[in-house]
Amino acid sequence: MLADILLISDQRELCQQVTDILSEYDVDCCMSYEASRVCVHQPVRVILVAENLKGTSGIELFDNLRNTRPGVVGFLIVDKGDTATLCPAAMESGFSGLLACPLDPEQVREKVGRAMEAAALREENSRLRALLPLYGLGENFLSSTSQPDVLESLLDVIADQTAADSLSVMLYDEEEGFLRIAASRGIPEDMIAKIKIRPGDKIAGRVFEEKKPVILNQETQNDSRFADLLKRPEIVSAVSFPMIVRDRILGVLNVSYTDGDIRFADSDIEILGILSTQAALALENIRTRESMAQEARLQALLEQYVAPEVAKVLLASDANLIRGLGAVKVATVLFADIRNFTGMVQHLPLPVLRDFLNEFFQVFTETIFEYRGTVDKFMGDAVLAVFGALIELDNASWTAVETALAIRDRFAVLKTEWEKRDAFFSSIDLGFAVTRGEMFMGNVGSARRLDYTVIGTEVNIAQRLASVATSSRIYITEEVRDDLAGQPKNDWKVLLEDVGEMTLKGVHYTVPTFSVLGIEKSGTVETVESGIEPRQIN
Incomplete structure (x- = not known):
């Protein structure tokens, strides 16, 4: 474990005194001749330097250390009578302040504590800045x-x-x-x-x-x-x-x-x-994607990205698939994203955030494949899936709603598991939207390289609806509701709640919207949202 504070002093008594005063921190002490080597290997937050050192002064030593650690915070420990004399030189060398001997424990704790808080804040800001190019890079990768x-x-x-x-x-x-x-x-x-x-x-x-x-x-x-x-x-x-x-x-x-x-x-x-x-x-x-034309390897590779049934269709379609996908077609899209994702980025360490997102996307992908859908793209904290595009489904809207309900249930399990690790996960949630209509389904490339995507107003509406869905609600449009009338099983019924017409950003007309409460199967109701009161969002 790396130390929080490094004390450079040739006096054992001073080392013990500082360690006792700053007992809440991890303090490491070293002799003056060890300082350069220790600073190279130990990225501590604060350095305390005694002025009286063997063969050098604390100011001179700190000058040298700053060549290795330019942004390090330092305090010079001096005799009380030398404070006025040494203060200008110490400030010029980059010290943040002086600590006068005999040391005042309360003053030492106050000054070092403020410095430690500032250092922690800088580290957290650096961590967040490191996230920005990461997600920018992810967007570049998608394109x-x-x-x-x-x-x-x-x-x-x-x-x-x-x-x-x-x-x-x-x-x-x-x-x-x-x-x-x-x-x-x-x-x-x-x-x-x-x-x-x-x-x-x-x-x-x-x-x-x-x-x-x-x-x-x-x-x-x-x-x-x-x-x-x-x-x-x-x-x-x-x-x-x-x-x-x-x-x-x-x-x-x-x-x-x-x-x-x-x-x-x-x-x-x-x-x-x-x-x-x-x-x-x-x-x-x-x-x-580039190996899709190699039929001997294609199916195994495709099944990492689409359901097995979809892979078989792609294989059977071969070159004709290229011409067939570049067209306007009626299909159903499912959009889902995480609520309070910004809070996650600010609160969670990078490894924890990465591990959670990996499990989150794994749940989405496996469920969508299970219901024979296609993952169109990941967008940071969201997923877009398409149903009834690459393969025919008895009722693409029904399948998309079933998929959303299954994802919601599995996400609840995932959320409970992660709440045991960090209480912050109790604040996250999902928003779902299912829309249906005409959209352009196209690809860029050839039989050896296929980049499939969907574009259209219904895709935009799905994204906007999901952004206002809270408490894991599943919002659907009027077109999806009508399509559900032709449900694949006569004794099953999707239970809906009319939440009114919504005004969505970027959409010039209001959108009649319904919330999926659950599925009624042979007289029993499954996966009903408990505790959700009917409401209208304008």
Whole structure:
């Protein structure tokens, strides 16, 4: 565990006194000659420096430390009589204040406490800023049409975040059996084609084989298990990160500095891990689509993205599918998104948010596939599914409503499980909408690359309705209600509540809306929303 506070002093008595005063924090003490090494490896929040040190002054030492840690908060510990004399020099060196000996415990706790709160706030702001390019990158991935597009988006974001001297993505070529550079920054062009690494060879090959990231900082790299593989002494810090999706490794992301005093820490691994996972998912998407024409592999690959029945239709349709999808067609869409997602981003640590979203999308995908629908796209905290488009359904609206009810029930179970980990999850909810009508269903590409999507007013209405649905309500339009009249089972009935006509943003007319209460099956009612009072939303 990393310390909150680092005290640099050659006096054991002072170390014990400060540790006792700041007992609520994790305080680490070191001698003056150890300070530079400790600061490189330990990204503490606050540094306390005694002025009287062996062979140097606290001000001079802190000046040197700030070359390694430019933004660190520091307090200079001085004798009370030296306060006025040393204060100007301390402020010029970047100290946030002085602590006078004999130490006043209340004053020390107050000053350090404020500094710790400010440092924590800066860290949280940095964490949130790191999320923004992550979701922007996800949007870019959705619109990317090729592997180079995905990789360039990845390098753009990492370059903005790190300002690294050298970046590269090495992807594994299964036929050749080597890792090769697929995209890079700061690497001479004549070197790129020459570089090829077998799994297990060199640092990138070892990371690929072990599927574990590695940090190499100049001061500690000789102690690394990779020490025998280091060939470039000019590198001052580097990270190699495996790009993994669904337990399958696609390649290795390499980030390095050849100049300056920047060092990598575990927090960098966390951010790079999320970005690499997003990129790996996008690359896998593209590779799957590009291999659709290879019938021997197509069905296994397609079933990762669509229901098995849909995959069979795609296989049987072959080239005619391309012409058939570019048309206006009547279909049903289901839109669902998370309520209070902004709160989730602000409240939850990145790993927790990532794990929850992965489980959330897994529930959606599996349920939609189970009911023979198609996942059109993920949009941050929302999912759009289409029914009755790629394959015929007896009643696409009925199937979409059943799917929404099933998702709602399964989400409730998922929510309960996550509430045990963090009470914040009790504040999240879902909004659903099901609409039906004419919409354009088209694709971009060829038989080897198919990008299928839906566009139309009904899609927009579904998104708007879902955005105002609360308490896991399922809103449907008048067209869906009419379509439910032809229900596939005579003894089953969808129970509805008229919530009136809604005025939706971006829609120039009011939309008659109904809320699904449940399904009545042979005299029994299942999945009725309990405690929901009829109401009208304008």
